[in-house]
Amino acid sequence: MKSVEPCRSEDPEHRQPFLLPEIPNEWLRYLLNCSRELSSTFEPAEAFERIVLLPLPRLAEGCILHLHAQSDDPPLIVASDPSWDVYYRQGLSDPFSDLRIPAGGTEDQDMPAALTVPLLLEGDQIGVLHLLRTGSSRRFTDLEQAVLYEYARHAALAVAHAWRHEQAQSAYLRERGIAETFQKSFLPHLPQGVPGLEVAHRYVPAQGPAQVGGDFYELFRLGSNHYGFALGDVSGKGIEAAILTAMAKYNLRGLVTEFLYPETVLAKLSGLLSAQLPPERFVSLFYGVFNLRGHQLLYANAGHEAALVEGPDGGIDSLEPTGPVVGLLPDSEFHQQTLVLEPGSSLLLYTDGLSEARQGKTLLGSGGVAEFFAATRGQPPQRRIDDLIKRVRQFSTSGFRDDVAVMLLHLPTAPETQAG
Numbered sequence: 001m002k003s004v005e006p007c008r009s010e011d012p013e014h015r016q017p018f019l020l021p022e023i024p025n026e027w028l029r030y031l032l033n034c035s036r037e038l039s040s041t042f043e044p045a046e047a048f049e050r051i052v053l054l055p056l057p058r059l060a061e062g063c064i065l066h067l068h069a070q071s072d073d074p075p076l077i078v079a080s081d082p083s084w085d086v087y088y089r090q091g092l093s094d095p096f097s098d099l100r101i102p103a104g105g106t107e108d109q110d111m112p113a114a115l116t117v118p119l120l121l122e123g124d125q126i127g128v129l130h131l132l133r134t135g136s137s138r139r140f141t142d143l144e145q146a147v148l149y150e151y152a153r154h155a156a157l158a159v160a161h162a163w164r165h166e167q168a169q170s171a172y173l174r175e176r177g178i179a180e181t182f183q184k185s186f187l188p189h190l191p192q193g194v195p196g197l198e199v200a201h202r203y204v205p206a207q208g209p210a211q212v213g214g215d216f217y218e219l220f221r222l223g224s225n226h227y228g229f230a231l232g233d234v235s236g237k238g239i240e241a242a243i244l245t246a247m248a249k250y251n252l253r254g255l256v257t258e259f260l261y262p263e264t265v266l267a268k269l270s271g272l273l274s275a276q277l278p279p280e281r282f283v284s285l286f287y288g289v290f291n292l293r294g295h296q297l298l299y300a301n302a303g304h305e306a307a308l309v310e311g312p313d314g315g316i317d318s319l320e321p322t323g324p325v326v327g328l329l330p331d332s333e334f335h336q337q338t339l340v341l342e343p344g345s346s347l348l349l350y351t352d353g354l355s356e357a358r359q360g361k362t363l364l365g366s367g368g369v370a371e372f373f374a375a376t377r378g379q380p381p382q383r384r385i386d387d388l389i390k391r392v393r394q395f396s397t398s399g400f401r402d403d404v405a406v407m408l409l410h411l412p413t414a415p416e417t418q419a420g
Helices: 025-039 044-053 142-186 238-256 262-276 365-375 381-395
Strands: 062-067 076-080 086-090 113-121 124-133 197-204 214-221 226-234 283-291 296-302 307-310 316-319 337-340 346-350 404-410
Touching: 025 044, 025 142, 044 062, 044 076, 044 142, 113 142, 124 142, 197 214, 197 381, 214 238, 214 404, 226 238, 226 346, 226 404, 238 262, 238 283, 262 283, 262 296, 307 365, 316 365, 365 381, 381 404
Parallel strands: none
Antiparallel strands: 062 076, 062 124, 076 086, 113 124, 197 404, 214 226, 226 283, 283 296, 296 337, 307 316, 307 346, 346 404
């Protein structure tokens, strides 16, 4: 349902139709309980149902909530009958036509007594409550009318809160949809491998109300025997993070074609991004260059999660940060390290959405990631990543609260030659 502009009413009857009696404590307690029920949910459908059900059967036998509409939207009708069924209608011309009230013994008793109470919010009428009764005591007393006018005040607040919640949810979903579209368009379609190197990757968006983050990964061919690869995380969430991610990725793509060494690439990138990013934004980034001929890895870690290197014997080492994050200062210095990978080795890169998974108050951490990664040993690279994410999901009681990007590079062992 779209947002609804209230109809301003200048009719004095909508403000104080008559002098109402003071409400005794018994009814004040009843109204307090109703207020608690109405304020315990912000979901429109549930809130509207409670509004029409709470007055039954103590104050009425039937209740209709009629909310005003704007533009082309039909009015919303929520009706409850004595069997406690709730009906929703859009554009119902007669709000009483859908309410089934049991008839009495005479023609006069067949006519239900009706009371219409305005829903006022800051002086504006946003709808009305229609309450109906049958039977010999069908007339609404002055005290009951006073209680229902006070109840309508709480109901109006519940409607307003439900509308605001719905508007906020709609705005969030629109922004998240745009950001996810950006994010997916920025993730490259990496090959499953290159000659002499197997590559696997996966991106998992955050679950629940979290906004889209700035995780990304890249693979570059730098020559016949060299490949560059990167995995990073831009600080921030939502559309802004997606835009900043695009800036970081395309600056990086330009630099890797001009400079070979990771420490130089990161220094140049930090200088460029420090002039482009807002002061509070930065990028954590692991960038490496792999020489297929000599199996030599040259890398620099700019304040990112420690990468994991698994040797052919199953031992795991961490590649800790070798410099600060990118983009905070224009003259940051970065240092690179050299590592020779043996055939059968694997290199795992991931963002902090993986290591920050929680089970209650227990953080998985980099140690937990290494333990789960070791447990996936023996599977093909893509299956290892899928199994790793599955294990982290099973560990976490709240799912991934941040986006997750994972990349795995595996150096296969040389095939054995058969004796002739």
